[in-house]
Amino acid sequence: MQIKKITCIGAGYVGGPTMSVIAQKNPNVQVTVVDLNEARIAAWNDADLSKLPVYEPGLDGVVGEARGRNLFFSTDVDKAIHEADMIFISVNTPTKTYGKGKGQAADLKFIELCARQIAAVAKSDKIVVEKSTLPVRTAEALKSILDNTGNGVNFHILSNPEFLAEGTAVTDLHNPDRVLIGGEDADAIEALVQVYEAWVPRDRILTTNLWSSELSKLVANAFLAQRVSSINSISELCEVTGANVDEVSRAIGYDSRIGAKFLKASVGFGGSCFQKDILNLVYIARSYNLKAVADYWEQVIILNDHQKVRFAENIIKTLYNTVNGKNIAFLGWAFKKDTNDTRESAAIYVADHLLDEEANVIVYDPKVPAEQIYRDLDYLGTRSPEENRRLVKVVNDPYEALAGVHAVAILTEWEEFKSYDWEKIKETMKKPSFVFDGRKLLNRSKIEGLGYVYYAIGE
Ligand code: NAD
Ligand code: UGA
Numbered sequence: 001m002q003i004k005k006i007t008c009i010g011a012g013y014v015g016g017p018t019m020s021v022i023a024q025k026n027p028n029v030q031v032t033v034v035d036l037n038e039a040r041i042a043a044w045n046d047a048d049l050s051k052l053p054v055y056e057p058g059l060d061g062v063v064g065e066a067r068g069r070n071l072f073f074s075t076d077v078d079k080a081i082h083e084a085d086m087i088f089i090s091v092n093t094p095t096k097t098y099g100k101g102k103g104q105a106a107d108l109k110f111i112e113l114c115a116r117q118i119a120a121v122a123k124s125d126k127i128v129v130e131k132s133t134l135p136v137r138t139a140e141a142l143k144s145i146l147d148n149t150g151n152g153v154n155f156h157i158l159s160n161p162e163f164l165a166e167g168t169a170v171t172d173l174h175n176p177d178r179v180l181i182g183g184e185d186a187d188a189i190e191a192l193v194q195v196y197e198a199w200v201p202r203d204r205i206l207t208t209n210l211w212s213s214e215l216s217k218l219v220a221n222a223f224l225a226q227r228v229s230s231i232n233s234i235s236e237l238c239e240v241t242g243a244n245v246d247e248v249s250r251a252i253g254y255d256s257r258i259g260a261k262f263l264k265a266s267v268g269f270g271g272s273c274f275q276k277d278i279l280n281l282v283y284i285a286r287s288y289n290l291k292a293v294a295d296y297w298e299q300v301i302i303l304n305d306h307q308k309v310r311f312a313e314n315i316i317k318t319l320y321n322t323v324n325g326k327n328i329a330f331l332g333w334a335f336k337k338d339t340n341d342t343r344e345s346a347a348i349y350v351a352d353h354l355l356d357e358e359a360n361v362i363v364y365d366p367k368v369p370a371e372q373i374y375r376d377l378d379y380l381g382t383r384s385p386e387e388n389r390r391l392v393k394v395v396n397d398p399y400e401a402l403a404g405v406h407a408v409a410i411l412t413e414w415e416e417f418k419s420y421d422w423e424k425i426k427e428t429m430k431k432p433s434f435v436f437d438g439r440k441l442l443n444r445s446k447i448e449g450l451g452y453v454y455y456a457i458g459e
Contacts, residue, residue, distance in 0.1 A: 001191045003029055003127075007084035009114050011035035011044055011073060013169070013272070013341060014131060014162050015090035016054050020062045021173040023071035025199040032072045032080040044073035055340040055367055058170035081121040086191065088160075089114045090131040095276045104283035106135050106276070115142050119150040127188045130159045133277055135284055136215040139182075156188035159210050161217030166271065167338035179205045182213020218281045222297055225274040227262045229303040235265040235458030236310065245458025246440060265458040267350065267411060267438030268307040270335030272343035275301055308346050311409075311457070312353035315436050318455065319407060323359035327405040327430075331398065332412025332439075333365035333373055340367040346438065347411035348376045355383065355391050362393045364401035366414055370394035399425070407434035413441050426450050 008019045011033045023031035035041050043053040045067075049060035063071070074080060081087060091110040096102050111132060118128060128146065130139060139157045146155040159182035164172040179196045183189045193205050208216070235245040245265040253260030269275075278297055285294035316323050335345035342348065351361050355377075363373055377388040395401045398417075402408060402425045410417060418441060426433055435447060437456040447454045 001085075001187055003086050003191050003195055005029070005084045006031045006086045006088065006195070007080040008033045008088040008090050008131070009035075009077060009081075009117075010088075010090035010092070010132070011037070011040055011053075012090065012092065013054050013166060014164070015088070016044060016052075017056055017059055017062075017164065017169040018090070018131065018162055018173060019088070020059065020066060020071060021170065022195060023066040023069075024062050026195060027066075027070055029195065030070050030072070031066075032074055032084070034074050034077045034080045036075065036077070038075050041073050041075050054169075055338075056167070056169040057338055062170060077117060078121045081118050081126075082123065084126065086127040086129060086195075087118055088129045088131045090162075092272075093132045093134060093276075094272075095279055101283055104279045104286075106133075106280045106283075108134070108138065108141070111138065111142070112145060115145040116149055118155075119146045119148075122153050122155075123151055125154040125156075127156045127158060127191060129192065130157065130214070131162055133161060133217050133221075133273060134159075134214055135280055136211050136218070138214060139210045156183065156185045157210070158183040158188055158192055159213035159217075160192060161213060163217075163220065166341050167336055174199070176200060176204065180208065180213050180216060181205065182208045182210040184210060218277050218284075221274055221277040222281050222300065224262055225269055225278055225304070226297075226300045228264075228266065228269045228274075229300045229307075231263045231265050232268065232307045232457075233303050235307075238458045248458075265440065266307075266346070266413075267311045267457065268304045268346040270343070270345040270347075272341065275304070275344055305349075308349045309353065311346075311436070311438055312350045314455065315350075315354065315407060315409060315434075316357055318434060318436075318453075323354055323357045323406075325358065325360065326407070327360045327362060328354060329401045329405045329408045330361055330363040331365075331401070331408060331410045331417050332414055333363055333368045333376075334412050334414075337413045337415065340372075342368055342372055342376050345376070345411070348380070350409065350411060350438070351377065351392065352380055352382050355388070358391070360391055360393070362395060362401045362405065364395050364398045365412065366416060399428075403428045404430065406430045407436060409436040410439050410441055413439040417441055418443075422447060422452075423450055426452060 006029055008015045015033055019031050019033045040053050043051055049064050093106045096105045096107040143157055179200050181189055181192050189207055196205055238245040249263040252258050253263050278300055282294045282298045333347045334342055373394050378385045432453050434453045440456045444454055
């Protein structure tokens, strides 16, 4: 079966870039991305490609090539469902904030709404593809809803989790390590294989049963996050023993069984998925009474929280045990470089800790607007929005952020921070001038040579 029309429900960080690349590489397939969020769709349709709602290097070029040709963004969800042969569901699946499983289980209400809408609207057979990250066995629930509330048409469900990382989404999509497709129906699987085969070598397209595919996505994120927590745990040990965590990473990473990637110690991992997906894995394990399994993976999160607290407390301790009324500049707010995404960013939690101690925080991030930073802090509910605005100032010029401050904290590894005029900055800062490098971005000997007191994770 040759797919002619694809619809994707959810025009977020995954739906937008993924469908843009599918459209770019399959000019004969019409791809429509729909979302309830009108502002987001308007931004995807903006003639000015610098205004796309997701910032990803190279994405403007991909959208510019395909949009209007065979790539469309729309709020008309029903029409797009009606027309499609294949429907991707790429809506958000956040951690539940209420009821059973609160704080751990994935909230599947958006997924269920999509399934009910597809069932209600579809008048012809459809392949429904889970693109969102979902608990293992979600396809069973989807199938039940589709079959019991539909118009008697056939639905085939596939699982096709996405492995792109933000900041490198376009290169990851263009050149994936693998594409994973889980399903039961051979023809449906083959239809999706053909879409990817337009640019991905066949031997990198893995096919499995539904449950392996759903579970593999959670496990991949758990393993990646576990590496970061593992090296971050060692960073603390390095600080007390005189070992250097970068040297340890390098020494162990040369072992081809361990591998060099994803061993960079940091202020803690962030992003919308690692924590959510591990919590979900923990919840699933608990629900099957697998206590040892659940406890094992939960430790990855516990260690990550510890790393963020540890970083904030080191700032307080170093600044003579009080930051009350002191000005601390934050370089970076995004959860990693090259993205405007701030979800679960370590910066939010480090700031919250310092604000509890009545510090004044001045934030500069090259891609994150002030409203987002205030929204992130307000969302925590630790203090009133007025208090957050009293204590936190967001500026558009890094030199303005750094002028006159007691300390600088580097929270995101943006390249541009390296090339700042640190000599000039030193002149404007309070003395002694402290730098807390949560990303090990700056060169210790250079920074210390300029007279800074330099603290970096794991040294
Ligand atoms: P997102 O919040 O950026 O986007 C989801 C979009 O879905 C939103 O724009 C929302 O308005 C829309 N939506 C929700 N319900 C809808 C409905 N009923 N009809 C139409 N639109 C609806 O989320 P995201 O970061 O793109 O993540 C989506 C999924 O992909 C999640 O399950 C996530 O775990 C997974 N994932 C994310 C990443 C990542 O890097 N962000 C990577 C791999 C997988
Ligand atoms: C991660 C995975 O890498 C993707 O494969 C997956 O598709 C995605 O989650 C998802 O499911 O959402 P992402 O969160 O976008 O991608 O970014 P990563 O590069 O994995 O970084 C996650 C966090 O870990 C960042 O805060 C980053 O700074 C931190 N990190 C990463 C480290 O602290 N050290 C490292 O060595 C690597």
